[in-house]
Amino acid sequence: xxxxEYIDSYFQQTMNEDERKVFEKKCEEDESFAQxxxxxxxxxxxxxxxxxxxKQAAWRVKSIIDDLPxxxxxxxxxxxxxxxxxxxxxxxxxxxxxxxxxxxSPKKLAENYxxxxxxxxxxxxxxxxxxxxxxxxxxxxxxxxxALRLFKSIEKTDTQNSDAxxxxxxxxxxxxxxxxxxxxxxxxxxxxxxxxxxxxxLKAVALMGRNKPGDRDKAKMLLQKVLSQKExxxxxxxxxxxxx
Amino acid sequence: MQTFFxxxxxxxxxxxxxxxxxxxxAYEKILYNQYAYFIDEGCRKQNINYDESFxxxxxxxxxxxxxxxxxxxxxxxxxxxYLYQIFSNKCIDLVRKSSTNKHQVxxxxxxxxxxNQLPDGAKTSIERxxxxxxxxxxxxxxxxxGKKCKELLLMFEDGLTDKEIAQELSYNNxxxxxxxxxxxxxxxxxxxxx
Numbered sequence: 001x002x003x004x005e006y007i008d009s010y011f012q013q014t015m016n017e018d019e020r021k022v023f024e025k026k027c028e029e030d031e032s033f034a035q036x037x038x039x040x041x042x043x044x045x046x047x048x049x050x051x052x053x054x055k056q057a058a059w060r061v062k063s064i065i066d067d068l069p070x071x072x073x074x075x076x077x078x079x080x081x082x083x084x085x086x087x088x089x090x091x092x093x094x095x096x097x098x099x100x101x102x103x104x105s106p107k108k109l110a111e112n113y114x115x116x117x118x119x120x121x122x123x124x125x126x127x128x129x130x131x132x133x134x135x136x137x138x139x140x141x142x143x144x145x146x147a148l149r150l151f152k153s154i155e156k157t158d159t160q161n162s163d164a165x166x167x168x169x170x171x172x173x174x175x176x177x178x179x180x181x182x183x184x185x186x187x188x189x190x191x192x193x194x195x196x197x198x199x200x201x202l203k204a205v206a207l208m209g210r211n212k213p214g215d216r217d218k219a220k221m222l223l224q225k226v227l228s229q230k231e232x233x234x235x236x237x238x239x240x241x242x243x244x
Numbered sequence: 245m246q247t248f249f250x251x252x253x254x255x256x257x258x259x260x261x262x263x264x265x266x267x268x269x270a271y272e273k274i275l276y277n278q279y280a281y282f283i284d285e286g287c288r289k290q291n292i293n294y295d296e297s298f299x300x301x302x303x304x305x306x307x308x309x310x311x312x313x314x315x316x317x318x319x320x321x322x323x324x325x326y327l328y329q330i331f332s333n334k335c336i337d338l339v340r341k342s343s344t345n346k347h348q349v350x351x352x353x354x355x356x357x358x359x360n361q362l363p364d365g366a367k368t369s370i371e372r373x374x375x376x377x378x379x380x381x382x383x384x385x386x387x388x389x390g391k392k393c394k395e396l397l398l399m400f401e402d403g404l405t406d407k408e409i410a411q412e413l414s415y416n417n418x419x420x421x422x423x424x425x426x427x428x429x430x431x432x433x434x435x436x437x438x
Contacts, residue, residue, distance in 0.1 A: 004429050004433070008426060011361060024362065024365070024366040025366075027362065027365075027366035034366075034369045037366075038373040038374050038378075039378075042382055043382055043429060045356035046379060046382045046383045047397055047398060047401040050383075052302060054398070055272070055302060055305075058269075059273055088277070092277050092278060095274060096252055096274065105260070108256075211259070213315065216259070
């Protein structure tokens with residue numbers, strides 16, 4: 001079994017560069033070892049063929065299309081082919097709606113969250129925060145560039161203004177500029193002394209919205225942190241953390 | 245914010261394929277159905293019959309799925325373009341295989357994709373030891389190693405990690421799965437060499 005484990009580790013790419021070179025040289029110089037490698041590869045190839053047959057059977061499962069008058073055949077007419085494609089598209093739509101709505105992606109979760117909770121920001125009653133109110137007003141009117149200018153100018157003059165950071169981040173989210181949103185929410189999360197800080201949770205939302213490779217895992221870790229430290233957004237974090 | 249489109253976007257398919265095994269199975273079928281029209285295109289453009297085109301397409305879908313799961317798909321192209329490229333190459337391989345008749349004459353077998361991990365020298369040494377009779381024996385003996393062994397090996401071949409297999413098949417942990425998997429391979433080897 002040692003030989004198989006050794007060969008398995010090569011093809012699983014768990015060896016370092018030197019170990020790989022030793023393995024490859026052994027394949028060329030040791031006939032009996034080369035036979036073991038040949039067996040391993042042919043076995044994996046046979047398994048793949050078997051797997052493919054299973055997948056083909058599953059993917060080819062009889063569907064509602066087969067019961068329609070225009071059943072796809074090898075010699076179907078041009079018109080029938082397009083009618084079949086239309087019926088297939090309807091089936092794909094039905095399946096898509098079912099799976100999409102019951103199993104939303106992280107990006108969809110993030111988009112829906114922003115749409116539901118931050119389509120509009122609440123206007124403040126504090127007259128001394130005029131720029132902030134103007135920024136909120138512009139945000140609510142979907143004038144995101146104007147809103148961003150106002151929030152960023154507040155940030156420059158008042159670095160401890162958590163609302164300016166948060167709203168700037170949310171504005172970037174509306175513009176789908178996720179990298180910039182992440183910077184804002186990261187700065188927010190590092191602020192001390194706030195009554196409640198939604199920075200970590202909103203960072204997770206931005207990562208889910210950006211959805212680049214690795215973002216899902218990072219978002220999950222942040223949601224776990226929000227949960228464990230009972231930060232703002234814990235309720236939603238508890239719900240999403242299971243889905244990621 | 246983006247609106248929902250008629251067909252699944254790449255991001256949704258990527259997310260679904262990397263999710264748990266049950267969800268992945270559903271998204272495999274969604275991916276297969278979304279671009280199944282390639283099969284007809286293969287018939288027209290590559291001049292192969294429907295069964296051959298279907299075989300090439302399903303093989304390409306499986307390769308695409310595995311590359312996505314193993315993070316070999318970098319997202320620089322769309323899934324559609326990526327899948328079509330693999331599908332085209334497999335169609336071309338089919339056309340070459342049937343036109344040259346090389347494999348029947350020399351009794352050699354098509355080169356498995358895994359061989360591409362080896363450098364040329366090692367590849368040549370291994371390739372000359374691979375032949376159709378041995379492969380046929382392996383295929384036959386796969387049916388005799390027991391249902392659990394076969395299920396485990398097939399899941400591994402389907403790209404699940406030892407840890408994921410442990411969760412799906414209720415093994416204690418990934419180490420147990422790995423040991424069991426290697427024992428199954430050893431068992432198969434003994435049966436083939438009997």
